[in-house]
Amino acid sequence: MSQTVLVQVKFEEETPYGTYRDALYYDLAEFNLKSQKEIDADAKVRIDAYIFAVENPLPPPEYTKEELQAQLDDVAAQQIEINVALEKKKEDLQDAIDVAAVAIVVP
Amino acid sequence: MATLYLKTSGGNWNTANTWSNVNASGVDNSGPPTAADNCIAELLSGNVTIDSGSVCRGFDTTSGTSNWGGTITWNAITFNIGDGTAAAGNIPFKLNSGVTVTLSNAATSAVSFISTSGTAQTITTAGKTLGNVTINGAGSSYTLGDNLTSSGSWTYTAGTTLDTSTNSAIITLSGTNRTFDGGGKTYFRADLTGAGTATVSSVNTFTTFKRIGTATVTDVAIFTANQTFTSAYTLQGNSAVNRLLVRSSVLGTARSFTNSGATATVDAVDFRDITFNTAVNFSAAASYSGNCGGNSGITFTTAQTNYYQTAVNDNWSTTAKWFLATNGAGGAGRVPIPQDTAVFDVNSVTASGKTITCDIAYMPFSTTWSGVANAPNFTTSSSTATLYGSLVLTSGMGTFTQNANLAVNGRLANSTITSGGKSFTNMSINVSGFTISQGDALTVSGFWNNSGATGTWDTAGFNLTVATAGGNSANLTLNASTLTLTSSGTVWAQPTGTVSAGTSTISFTDTSSSDKTFVAGSKTYYNCSITGGGSGKIIFTMAATWNQFPQVTGGTKSLTYPSATTTTFTNGTNLGNSTNLITIIASTAASATTWAVTNGAAGIVNCDYLSLKDNTASGPTPFYAGANSTLVSGTTGWNATAAPAGIPRMMLMGVN
Numbered sequence: 001m002s003q004t005v006l007v008q009v010k011f012e013e014e015t016p017y018g019t020y021r022d023a024l025y026y027d028l029a030e031f032n033l034k035s036q037k038e039i040d041a042d043a044k045v046r047i048d049a050y051i052f053a054v055e056n057p058l059p060p061p062e063y064t065k066e067e068l069q070a071q072l073d074d075v076a077a078q079q080i081e082i083n084v085a086l087e088k089k090k091e092d093l094q095d096a097i098d099v100a101a102v103a104i105v106v107p
Numbered sequence: 108m109a110t111l112y113l114k115t116s117g118g119n120w121n122t123a124n125t126w127s128n129v130n131a132s133g134v135d136n137s138g139p140p141t142a143a144d145n146c147i148a149e150l151l152s153g154n155v156t157i158d159s160g161s162v163c164r165g166f167d168t169t170s171g172t173s174n175w176g177g178t179i180t181w182n183a184i185t186f187n188i189g190d191g192t193a194a195a196g197n198i199p200f201k202l203n204s205g206v207t208v209t210l211s212n213a214a215t216s217a218v219s220f221i222s223t224s225g226t227a228q229t230i231t232t233a234g235k236t237l238g239n240v241t242i243n244g245a246g247s248s249y250t251l252g253d254n255l256t257s258s259g260s261w262t263y264t265a266g267t268t269l270d271t272s273t274n275s276a277i278i279t280l281s282g283t284n285r286t287f288d289g290g291g292k293t294y295f296r297a298d299l300t301g302a303g304t305a306t307v308s309s310v311n312t313f314t315t316f317k318r319i320g321t322a323t324v325t326d327v328a329i330f331t332a333n334q335t336f337t338s339a340y341t342l343q344g345n346s347a348v349n350r351l352l353v354r355s356s357v358l359g360t361a362r363s364f365t366n367s368g369a370t371a372t373v374d375a376v377d378f379r380d381i382t383f384n385t386a387v388n389f390s391a392a393a394s395y396s397g398n399c400g401g402n403s404g405i406t407f408t409t410a411q412t413n414y415y416q417t418a419v420n421d422n423w424s425t426t427a428k429w430f431l432a433t434n435g436a437g438g439a440g441r442v443p444i445p446q447d448t449a450v451f452d453v454n455s456v457t458a459s460g461k462t463i464t465c466d467i468a469y470m471p472f473s474t475t476w477s478g479v480a481n482a483p484n485f486t487t488s489s490s491t492a493t494l495y496g497s498l499v500l501t502s503g504m505g506t507f508t509q510n511a512n513l514a515v516n517g518r519l520a521n522s523t524i525t526s527g528g529k530s531f532t533n534m535s536i537n538v539s540g541f542t543i544s545q546g547d548a549l550t551v552s553g554f555w556n557n558s559g560a561t562g563t564w565d566t567a568g569f570n571l572t573v574a575t576a577g578g579n580s581a582n583l584t585l586n587a588s589t590l591t592l593t594s595s596g597t598v599w600a601q602p603t604g605t606v607s608a609g610t611s612t613i614s615f616t617d618t619s620s621s622d623k624t625f626v627a628g629s630k631t632y633y634n635c636s637i638t639g640g641g642s643g644k645i646i647f648t649m650a651a652t653w654n655q656f657p658q659v660t661g662g663t664k665s666l667t668y669p670s671a672t673t674t675t676f677t678n679g680t681n682l683g684n685s686t687n688l689i690t691i692i693a694s695t696a697a698s699a700t701t702w703a704v705t706n707g708a709a710g711i712v713n714c715d716y717l718s719l720k721d722n723t724a725s726g727p728t729p730f731y732a733g734a735n736s737t738l739v740s741g742t743t744g745w746n747a748t749a750a751p752a753g754i755p756r757m758m759l760m761g762v763n
Contacts, residue, residue, distance in 0.1 A: 004452065004477050010568075016660075018589040018614045018636050021569050022548035025501065025525065027453075027478045042502065046528050046548065050572065050591075054616045057593035058530065058552035058574045067491075067512055067535070071577055074557050075602075082602060 007031040011043045017054045022046045108143040108164070110195065112171065117153025120161040120186075131171070142187070145195040148175035156180040157216070162187045164222075165194025167201045176205035181216035181238065189222025189244055197226055201252070202233040213282050214239050214259035222247050225267065232256070236281070242266050242290070251276035258282040261297075263290025263309070271295040272314070280305065304329055306356070317341040320351035320375070324424070324467045325490055330381075331356040335365040344375025347394035348424045348442050348467060354399070355380035358516060359539030359561070361401055377445050377469075378402045379516075397444040399469075399495055400518030401540075410472065412448040413440035418457045423465040445495045446519060448473040456483040460505060465492060472496035472519050476527070479503055487511065495519065499546065500527035509533075512553075515543060524549065536581065538562040545569045556581045556604075566590070566611075573598075580604050585611035585633070595621030595643055602649070606630040618662070619643050627651035639664045639687055646694070647674065654678055656714075665690040670698035670721065678706050686716055686735070693721035699741050701725055713750035 005028040012021040024042050026034060063071070111126040112133060118125035126140060127133025131151035140146050140163040148155065149171020157179060166188065168175040188199050199220055202208070210216035217239035222228060223246050231252035239259035242249055248268035254277045255261075261278055263269060269292045271278065277296045280287055284303035289311035296315040299305040304327040305318055312335040320326035322345045330353075344351035353376055355362040363382040373389050377397030383404035389396035395408040413429040414437075421428055424442055431437030434454035443449040449471055456463070462484040473496050476485070484505040496517040500507055507529035515524070515536040522538070525546025533553040536543065542563040548570035556564050556579040564581060566588040574594035579601045586609040592598040595617050612634040615623055618641035625645065631652040637645055639662030646667040652675040657666065668674050670693040693700040699721045704712060707727030715733030724730035724744030731750035732738060738747050 004475075006477055017591060017616050017638065018612050019587075020548065021588060022528075023546065023569060025477065025499075025527070025547070030478075045502070049528060050548065050550070050570065053530065053550050053572055054591060054593055057617065058532070058550070059594075063512070063533065063553070064491075067533075070535075070557075071555060074555075074577075074580060077580075079602075 009039055009043075013043070013047050015047065015051055017051065020047055020050050022050075108145075108192075109137065110145045110147060111137055111140050111163075113146065113148040113152035113155055113175070113177075115151050115153050117155050117177065119156045119158040121158050125155065142190040143192070147171045148177060149173060150175060152177055154178040154180065156182060157184065157186045158182050159184050164188070164190055164192065165196075165199045165228075167194075167196065167198045168203050168206055169201055170196060170198070174203045174205055176203075178207040178209060180209045181211060183212035183215040185215075185217040185219050185239075185241075187219050187221055189220055189224070189247070191223050193222065193224040193226035193228050197228045199228045199230060199249075201229075201231040202235050204233045206233065206235060208235040208237065210236070210238050210258065212238060214285075217241065217259060219243055220247070220249060222249075224248075227268070227270070230255070242269065250274070251278070254279065256281060257285075258301075260286040260288070262286070262288045263292055264288075266290070269293075299328065302326055306331065307334065308332060310334070312337060313340070314338045315340070318343070318351065318353070320344040320349060322346070322349050324349055324488075326350075327352045327354065329354060329356050330362040333363045333365070336369040338368075339370040339372070340364070340366065341372040342376045343372060344394065347375055348426065349375070350394075350397065350444075350468075351376045352399070352468065353378050353381055355401070358537045359401060359518075361403070378405060378407075379518075381405070395441070395444045398446045398519065399493075399516070400445075407446060408444060410444075410446040410448070411440070412450060413443045414450045414452065415455045415463070416457070417455070417461065417463070420462045421464075423463060424467050442467065443471040443474075445469060445471050447471045449475070451476045451479045451483070453478045453480045455479055456481045460484070462486055462505075464488065467492075469493040469495055470498060472517070473522075475499040476501050476504055484508065487513065494524075497522040497524065499523070499525040500529045501525075502527045504529065507531075517541065517543060526550070536562070536564060538564075538581075542584075545571065548572070553577070555579070556583065576600065583607065585609050587611060589614050589636075591616055592623065592625075593617060595619055595623050597624045597626060600624075600626035601628040601630055602626055603628065606632060608633040608654075610634075612636050614638075615645055617641070617643065622646055624648060634658070636660070637664055637666075638662075648694070650674065652677065659687070659689050661687075663688045663690070665692070667692055667694050668700040668702070668722075669693070670695040670700050673701040673703050673725070675703045675705055677704070688716050688718055690718040691720070691722060693741070695721075697721060697741055699723045699743065702730075704728060704730075711750050715749070719745060 124136040126138030128137040150173035243264040247266040250270040288308035318328040375394035379399035380401035388406040429440035482505040512533040531551040535555040554576040565584040568586040635657040704726035712730040717736040720739040721741035
């Protein structure tokens with residue numbers, strides 16, 4: 001099996017919409033032929049694409065009925081999880097109140 | 108109770124003049140049948156339509172003068188058969204081979220056997236195909252007199268005894284996307300032969316079980332509970348490409364098969380979250396056995412790397428395009444199975460601008476397009492594609508067109524998605540037990556991270572740009588990333604799971620008139636950036652902790668914080684001066700939200716150009732709204748003046 005060696009070039013840029021952090025990947029041989037100017041140009045393509053994506057956002061997703069049902073199931077499960085956590089918190093607080101009531105001495 | 112005969116004129120079941128209490132030639136109008144009536148169709152009877160309200164105690168087409176040979180036209184309704192008494196002859200339903208059954212709907216032209224009699228009653232269908240069949244009679248005892256074929260689903264809801272073994276009765280579900288809910292009973296044999304998703308529910312025992320896929324790439328067998336196979340089981344896809352996915356109904360929750368002593372026939376099948384209690388070896392399956400993760404007790408086909416090569420537009424599923432080495436060398440490969448690696452390299456696409464279409468249901472453990480030449484386009488199929496591992500796209504590709512949701516379910520190892528600058532549409536993530544990391548910045552329209560408490564999405568420090576994100580239940584590691592939310596509606600919801608905010612920034616950029624809701628989920632975030640402008644509010648729900656006040660740039664903005672809830676801002680920051688008004692209200696009028704600053708060392712709170720309503724300031728330092736701000740009503744702890752000069756400050760104001 002042949003191994004492809006890739007060079008990762010991380011870059012970041014301040015944009016009107018915050019710091020943009022991304023990475024470019026080059027085959028080693030390709031990277032060795034690249035000038036810094038060319039790499040900067042590749043990075044600029046990504047930065048421009050990000051700004052374009054912000055200013056021309058992708059449309060909100062359209063889900064199938066099955067996907068929506070799956071999401072509904074997920075939310076229902078999370079709701080149960082949250083309720084269980086809150087019930088536990090209520091019990092803990094009630095326990096603390098009960099202990100505090102015993103401990104407090106009214107002058 | 109009466110015995111009613113289907114008259115020669117026939118008609119709708121639930122009509123008086125369709126029935127006689129004499130015989131088929133009777134002139135009386137004794138119908139419609141009640142749940143206490145035994146109904147007979149005999150030689151001279153006409154055709155009958157099962158219509159709304161049709162009931163009886165029993166329906167027998169063999170006990171009259173001679174077998175009936177008429178037609179049942181079955182409307183899309185449920186025919187309820189049974190009451191508290193066993194049907195005549197203990198025959199609740201008996202067809203014969205001369206009967207024609209025409210279903211208006213393959214599923215909802217249904218029959219329910221609802222007798223509550225404990226007397227054994229025998230159902231005979233004579234090879235006719237029914238719609239949904241349900242057994243739902245508490246205390247009932249039914250026997251299948253022969254094989255039962257349904258184009259709908261089988262549901263055993265209630266009853267005491269079900270005997271399918273005496274007559275070696277096979278239950279066959281032939282329809283698409285059907286459910287076999289066995290109610291925990293023991294079955295002689297069940298054959299699920301339809302396309303799509305066949306779901307098996309309840310903890311059942313099968314002497315023989317068969318799920319046989321069709322010539323499609325999307326056939327699935329879903330098990331909602333553990334099963335036992337005592338004699339034989341067949342799990343079979345249609346081909347090496349048209350594979351059958353056998354999986355648990357819940358990703359990350361395994362279903363077990365008790366299979367001791369049972370003979371296995373397994374080929375062209377991929378497994379996910381399945382445990383065989385007695386270890387099995389499917390490694391020699393001619394059309395391979397695939398490992399989608401979460402399995403145990405299975406020896407799978409050995410993974411291999413497959414290299415694609417084409418000079419034309421082509422499909423992923425074209426077996427002849429896959430090789431064991433690059434540039435068409437090494438001999439024939441295979442269409443990658445889930446544990447395989449798929450390589451598109453410099454030699455893969457030898458002509459310019461060709462399109463490769465992923466026309467199967469998944470991408471395997473690793474798919475890479477690194478170094479690909481001639482700018483090929485990559486298109487996913489119109490049905491949901493599952494990604495079982497890492498995906499590396501590159502800027503050297505042409506277009507990436509995602510035609511349906513990408514289900515990111517890599518659970519064989521931690522994995523990486525590298526976008527190569529390509530945008531994704533919908534992406535649902537469930538990598539329960541594993542971490543999926545970004546290899547670079549990622550833009551995706553719909554993002555749904557349902558990986559549960561043990562799955563993690565890690566931005567690896569790169570930007571994540573999404574239009575909207577759903578109810579994320581998994582862990583999120585943001586590092587120093589900017590999470591940009593570009594759309595409106597519920598743009599982010601993280602009600603459960605954990606957030607490792609790092610030094611990240613949540614950025615709201617939509618400036619439309621639509622509101623943007625951020626469900627914070629009582630998590631700790633770091634910075635928040637809001638692009639000003641537009642009448643749409645930013646609505647924060649649930650408690651949250653932030654590093655600093657939101658930075659609003661470039662225009663006015665309205666922010667809503669949850670009433671009777673505390674939002675904590677740990678530290679402050681300095682922003683520039685401007686006159687852009689920031690309106691801050693609570694979600695419920697006259698019910699204040701609380702802003703708490705916890706780090707007194709950061710200095711006083713010094714704001715300006717705010718409109719504050721229903722807001723309680725809390726913290727070790729004074730809160731100054733600023734000379735150009737308005738305390739509308741319901742504010743507590745705010746000073747309606749500018750902060751004294753020369754004091755360290757944290758600021759919130761509109762900036763240009």
